[in-house]
Amino acid sequence: MSGSLTFRDGSWVISDLPGHVSLRFKQVFTGIASGTVPPFTLRDTPDRARDLDWFMSRYPLRMSPETAARLRASVADYQEGQDRVARLLSGDHVxxxxxxxxxxxxxxxxxxxxxxxxxxxxxxxxxxxxxxxx
Known part of the structure; x- marks a missing residue:
């Protein structure tokens, strides 16, 4: 595991990242200043949850079952939003x-x-x- 992820007060808290993972994290999540060190806090939004989920496919993070459930729910919200937009943009939807x-x-x-x-x-x-x- 490359660190840990927790959900607290409407935000994702990422901690215990090794140096090389921390550097990559700041490249992906550009709102984090380059000179900062973990723990990093990211406000929860569906697109941010999807990005965290993608990041964790390369750098797995430890998390509680409750945090994992919250992440899955936020990623599902993201996908549902993308599906609604795709339906609106399709020529068939009126x-x-x-x-x-x-x-x-x-x-x-x-x-x-x-x-x-x-x-x-x-x-x-x-x-x-x-x-x-x-």
Missing amino acids: PPDAVGIRAPERADPHQVRAAALLRETGRLLLLDDVGLGK
Whole structure:
């Protein structure tokens, strides 16, 4: 094992990493300053849990059964979110009408899809050809 992982107060705490693993950890999790030493604390988000899970495939970490269950649940949340976004982006999925469009105006299908994607992810970079309407 390359160190330990615990879940405390809504954050992942990574400790007891050997030097070479600590260096790699800071390369993967770029928000950690290069001069810091373990323990490292990362706020829990589904994407961060997925990154931790990936990191642990190369550098296994000790953890309690409760921490392992929390990690699995967060990784599952990440995957469910990715699946929802993939469905929205597929040409087959037609989301319900966009909220906030007042009659008699009507949103085009690409506008409805963009609004649904924004609601799902909380962020969106939107580009279009001139004249299509964002």
